[in-house]
Every structure is written in structure tokens, then in C-alpha cells.
Amino acid sequence: SYVLTQPPSVSVAPGQTARITCGGNNIGSKSVHWYQQKPGQAPVLVVYEDSDRPSGIPERFSGSNSGNTATLTISRVEAGDEADYYCQVWDTSSDHRVVFGGGTKLTVL
């Protein structure tokens, strides 16, 4: 089965840039989606298909995907960005299953 690997935690100072990675075998050939989840809340889609933003998501959120690593980049980080972030793919090569990464806790220092 396909596995997505995320670092457990990332820390960044306010105003700086946070980069959260999602590793997977040849993940660059798949579309990667990213979610933000704050404590006690449901996840929110922040990036879809590698680099597109749903309506209402700030331009500070961007994504890229190449080779074996996809990256969510949050520019000009704010205190309100502190949350867990999950990557996700739809693995159509295997039972059309959905796979989530283990999640990354973003701490704003």
C-alpha cells in the first residue's frame, strides 16, 4: 500500500515561511491535497491538486510536488496558522483508495 511520510513537527517564527513536506514513492506522479486542522475542529482543505487553492484560502498557502516529495508552503506565518497539517492522495492504481499522511504539527514560536 502507498505510504505518505510527514515530519511530526515544524516550528517557525511569525512572519517567516513554513515548509511542510510529504514524502512518497514517486509522489510527483500523483496529485497531492493538503488540510489544516485546528484543535477540536474538522479539517479544512487548503491546497488541492498540488498547488491550487480552494476559494477563501489565503494566497499565503501554496504547494509544490516533484519527485518523491510534495511541499506545503505557508508564507508570512501568523499565530492563527498553528495547527496540524495533513497531506492526502487518491491512489487510483490500488483499489481507488485514499491515503493520508501522518500529519505535521505546525508551531508558531
Next chain:
Amino acid sequence: QLQLQESGSGLVKPSQTLSLTCAVSGGSISSSGYSWSWIRQPPGKGLEWIGYIYHSGSTYYNPSLKSRVTISIDGSKSQFSLKLSSVTAADTAVYYCARAGSYGLEINFDSWGQGTLVTVCS
């Protein structure tokens, strides 16, 4: 504005069947191009996909849960449901229902319910 609301028993005994329903409002559950999913999150842990269903009734399940899971859809009631049999403590989690299909061609979840905690305990 689409809204999804989970409902069902919050406490299930080991070996019994967990049953949840997701009521959909503000949009049609029968529209083509959308899929309807169940996703769970054990306390303090990450997200785990359970399965999804299309309005046609086609289903796809997580292989690790497939033998115990049934997802069904009722267009007349604008709801879809989850049954998970032979539960154990490991099935204790917040269960979310979610919709995919608004963004791009891939499965990604654009709308979520608030989640409901299901505890497996005797």
C-alpha cells in the same frame, strides 16, 4: 452552503456494530461527480480514511477495514450511512463524514461534518 451532520450512537460495546448517519443539506446528495466519505480520527492521532460511495451506489473501502465496513446512501432522505461491525477499542475515534468533488478531478474533501466521537467500551 453545504452542511453535513453526523448522528448515531456515541457508545458501542465491543463486538457490536457501530452505526452512523450523515445528513446532507444545502446541496443534492444525488448530484453526479460527488462522492461521500467516512473518515475517522482516533484521539490524539491522525486521519484514517474508511471509505466512500457515489450516488450510483458504487463503494470503495479501506482494505484494512473492508471486511467490517458497509457504506450506503439514501437519496430520498439525503443521507448516507456507515456500519462497522465487530468493533474493538481500536475503533474508538471521532468519525467524520465528508464530501469530495468540488475541486479538480481527484478525490479531495471540500466539505466536512463537525465529527462525532464514538467510544467502544463495555
